[in-house]
Amino acid sequence: MTRQSDLTLDDVQAARDRIKPWVARTPLLTSRTLSAIAGVEVRLKCENLQRAGAFKIRGAMNALLGIDPEARKRGVVAFSSGNHAQGVALAAKLLGIPATIVMPENSVQAKVDATLGYGARVVQAGVTSATRDAVARSIAEETGAAVIPPFDHPAIIAGAGTVGLEIAEEWPEVRSILVPLGGGGLLAGVSLAATSMLPGVAVYGVEPEAGNDGQQSFRRGEIVEIAPPSTIADGARTLAVGKWNFAIIRERVRDIETIDDERLLHWTRFAISRTKLLIEPTGALGLAALLEGRLHPEGPVAVVVSGGNADWSVLCGS
Amino acid sequence: MTRQSDLTLDDVQAARDRIKPWVARTPLLTSRTLSAIAGVEVRLKCENLQRAGAFKIRGAMNALLGIDPEARKRGVVAFSSGNHAQGVALAAKLLGIPATIVMPENSVQAKVDATLGYGARVVQAGVTSATRDAVARSIAEETGAAVIPPFDHPAIIAGAGTVGLEIAEEWPEVRSILVPLGGGGLLAGVSLAATSMLPGVAVYGVEPEAGNDGQQSFRRGEIVEIAPPSTIADGARTLAVGKWNFAIIRERVRDIETIDDERLLHWTRFAISRTKLLIEPTGALGLAALLEGRLHPEGPVAVVVSGGNADWSVLCGS
Numbered sequence: 001m002t003r004q005s006d007l008t009l010d011d012v013q014a015a016r017d018r019i020k021p022w023v024a025r026t027p028l029l030t031s032r033t034l035s036a037i038a039g040v041e042v043r044l045k046c047e048n049l050q051r052a053g054a055f056k057i058r059g060a061m062n063a064l065l066g067i068d069p070e071a072r073k074r075g076v077v078a079f080s081s082g083n084h085a086q087g088v089a090l091a092a093k094l095l096g097i098p099a100t101i102v103m104p105e106n107s108v109q110a111k112v113d114a115t116l117g118y119g120a121r122v123v124q125a126g127v128t129s130a131t132r133d134a135v136a137r138s139i140a141e142e143t144g145a146a147v148i149p150p151f152d153h154p155a156i157i158a159g160a161g162t163v164g165l166e167i168a169e170e171w172p173e174v175r176s177i178l179v180p181l182g183g184g185g186l187l188a189g190v191s192l193a194a195t196s197m198l199p200g201v202a203v204y205g206v207e208p209e210a211g212n213d214g215q216q217s218f219r220r221g222e223i224v225e226i227a228p229p230s231t232i233a234d235g236a237r238t239l240a241v242g243k244w245n246f247a248i249i250r251e252r253v254r255d256i257e258t259i260d261d262e263r264l265l266h267w268t269r270f271a272i273s274r275t276k277l278l279i280e281p282t283g284a285l286g287l288a289a290l291l292e293g294r295l296h297p298e299g300p301v302a303v304v305v306s307g308g309n310a311d312w313s314v315l316c317g318s
Numbered sequence: 319m320t321r322q323s324d325l326t327l328d329d330v331q332a333a334r335d336r337i338k339p340w341v342a343r344t345p346l347l348t349s350r351t352l353s354a355i356a357g358v359e360v361r362l363k364c365e366n367l368q369r370a371g372a373f374k375i376r377g378a379m380n381a382l383l384g385i386d387p388e389a390r391k392r393g394v395v396a397f398s399s400g401n402h403a404q405g406v407a408l409a410a411k412l413l414g415i416p417a418t419i420v421m422p423e424n425s426v427q428a429k430v431d432a433t434l435g436y437g438a439r440v441v442q443a444g445v446t447s448a449t450r451d452a453v454a455r456s457i458a459e460e461t462g463a464a465v466i467p468p469f470d471h472p473a474i475i476a477g478a479g480t481v482g483l484e485i486a487e488e489w490p491e492v493r494s495i496l497v498p499l500g501g502g503g504l505l506a507g508v509s510l511a512a513t514s515m516l517p518g519v520a521v522y523g524v525e526p527e528a529g530n531d532g533q534q535s536f537r538r539g540e541i542v543e544i545a546p547p548s549t550i551a552d553g554a555r556t557l558a559v560g561k562w563n564f565a566i567i568r569e570r571v572r573d574i575e576t577i578d579d580e581r582l583l584h585w586t587r588f589a590i591s592r593t594k595l596l597i598e599p600t601g602a603l604g605l606a607a608l609l610e611g612r613l614h615p616e617g618p619v620a621v622v623v624s625g626g627n628a629d630w631s632v633l634c635g636s
Contacts, residue, residue: 048594269630276366276626278594308594312587316634 007154007248009196012161012189015062019159022061022094026050026163028170028302033274038290040299043174045167048279048308052118054235055163055306056087059185062159063148064091072097074144079132081107082235083307084150089118100139102132108311128228129239151183152242161189167302168197176297178286180306181205181214181256182236184245190304191252202254204295206285208233209258214241218249218256232261232314235282235307257295259288265317267291268310280310325472325566327514330479330507333380337477340379340412344368344481346488346620351592356608358617361492363485366597366626370436372553373481373624374405377503380477381466382409390415392462397450399425400553401625402468407436418457420450426629446546447557469501470560479507485620486515494615496604498624499523499532499574500554502563508622509570520572522613524603526551526579532559533574536567550579550632553600553625575613577606583635585609586628598628 026046035042047055064076075098078088085101092099099120103112104127115122125135140147149156163186167174177194179187184205191203207214211229217240225240241249259267261281267288268281279287283306289295290303344364353360365373382394393416396406403419410417417438421430422445433440443453458465467474481504485492495512497505502523509521525532529547535558543558559567577585579599585606586599597605601624607613608621 053594272596273628273630276371276596278590278596310591312591312634316630316636318634 007157007192007244009193011154011158012165012193015058015155015158016162016165018065019058019061019162022091023058024050025166028167029275031275034271034287034291038301040297040301042290042301042303043171044275044287045163045302045304046277047163047304047306048277048283052083052086052090053307053309054083054087054283055160055186056083057091058162059156059159060084060087060091060148061094063153063155064095064097066155067146071146074146075099076148077102077136077139077145078148078150079103079129079136080150081111083309085111085115086118086309088148089115089120093119100145102136102139104132110311151185151238152244154244156185157189157192157244157248159189160185161193163304164190164193165197168194168201171300171302172198174198174201174300174302176202176204176299176301178204178206178290178297178301178303180236180282180285180304181207181241182282183238184214184241184249186304186306187253188245188248192248195252202297203252204254204286204297205249205256206289207256207258208236208264208285209260211236211238212258213239214249215256215258217241217246218253221250232265233282233285235280236285255295257289259285259292259294263292264288269315278308278310279305280307281314283307325475325510325562327511329472329476330483330511333376333473333476334480334483336383337376337379337480340409341376342368343484346485347593349593352589352605352609356619358615358619360608360619360621361489362593362605363481363620363622364595365481365622365624366595366601370401370404370408371625371627372401372405372601373478373504374401375409376480377474377477378402378405378409378466379412381471381473382413382415384473385464389464392464393417394466395420395454395457395463396466396468397421397447397454398468399429401627403429403433404436404627406466407433407438411437418463420454420457422450428629469503469556470562472562474503475507475510475562475566477507478503479511481622482508482511483515486512486519489618489620490516492516492519492618492620494520494522494617494619496522496524496608496615496619496621498554498600498603498622499525499559500600501556502532502559502567504622504624505571506563506566510566513570520615521570522572522604522615523567523574524607525574525576526554526582526603527576528579529554529556530576531557532567533576535559535564536571536574539568550583551600551603553598554603573613575607577603577610577612581610582606587633595623596626596628597623598625599632601625
């Protein structure tokens, strides 16, 4: 068993070599308008243009490729209502691995359809992540399928970290990186890769105000669990960051900031209008905090846009 | 005075050489999802990623560069509530020419702000295009400024035609091209360039059902004027196609189809969700008609997405 402190840049580089044929190297796009408002040069790392519409396939693919060929035949199982579901489903489809995704009973039909569209079997069960976790684990026990966790796993973190590796390679002048924070897969991975490659770079996490467990944990120095938060940032409704994730975040991250839903929606819509790119509210967390002046990072600044699978009902405020 | 039939591919090529330093060569993007639904290979010519968010700057820049340096000092004037306003304003700013844009009194403030943001002077007058035309012409008479018409002018058509030239150069295998139709600048230009370069290619125009003056004109063989149409496709609310435009369209275009607003909004939102690109309803006319099965073009098909300056109120159906 690898210890948490053992995860290094080498793991991220190995992940990159492994997943390269399967995932997009997303563009790092400049925006004059956003830079002018922020008062620093801003570039967006566009994981909304990633396959399946979010960074999640990076970690999912890395985890799946780590399963030995014999075990792959027994399939994989994951629980998620969102981008992790689609990431695992597509990664499994690409590798010819049977996948079962446990989704909440009250899932938006479009998300169920998208997951089915990638060829996964969907089991709808419960409405809390605890119920779904239990269902996923019982499916795994019955079938021998491997559970692919959404964030608290070294393979997931290393896969997500390839986002940071690409930023640091392409733009070594970057001084700050802003990253949306849910369970911490992306923030841990990006901070690990970026601060290893560019020792002076400052990495910030941004959470929805109602789900500020990460900020509380960061400030207290231990993982804090909160009650299920109500926020439009559905990718950041996690109750607590993962153990693997927190061990890296507390060492590598400069600070964690929050933004409230009203301002998050405002800046999400603003960013979509100006960049002509569809961004989901969770994906706009970093950008919204920057444009709102919630943090003042040294420029130039890379902002990770983690996904683009936005619900119209959310974007339209209904 | 050039006769209407004299406009040729040479004019489009000259326009391209002239405007090249100032406008983007927009990407021609593939979409597996959209191709699967259409049953033919589909690529999107993304003028929503053009400077100022629409194809309009191509014609505007070509027209402005055609004004002699002495006359440029007296400025330019245009009337428009939409993309032509921003196209002329940005083109004028880039060339250091003073610009006055006459916009309706009931303009959306965001559009006024965007036009002001490009450094133009904005005069708000009337709510009909006839009033605004009169105001623009009186400003032109008083100041000596040149009027830049939105579509019925050879320089505007040749500039817009560079969209077709780029498609034909980059993808000579294309068999059909779908183009949104308002006043006909884009449709005339694209059909002129594309059918000149690729004689077998079929070019189709698509209008909102409520504003089908182009289809009526095409079928009757003469320009038909309609009452102001009510449609969410605000770039296609023109009452009649232009004379220069119609002379080219009747010779070069295969057919003109329509799509109603309800299906247009449905497919606009669908396309945004799947491509992760912001598309305005007018810009999605061709794509909506294709996905709805209103026309069945021979593949492969290039679909011109003419702009991405979508209002949230329209996208959200409010």
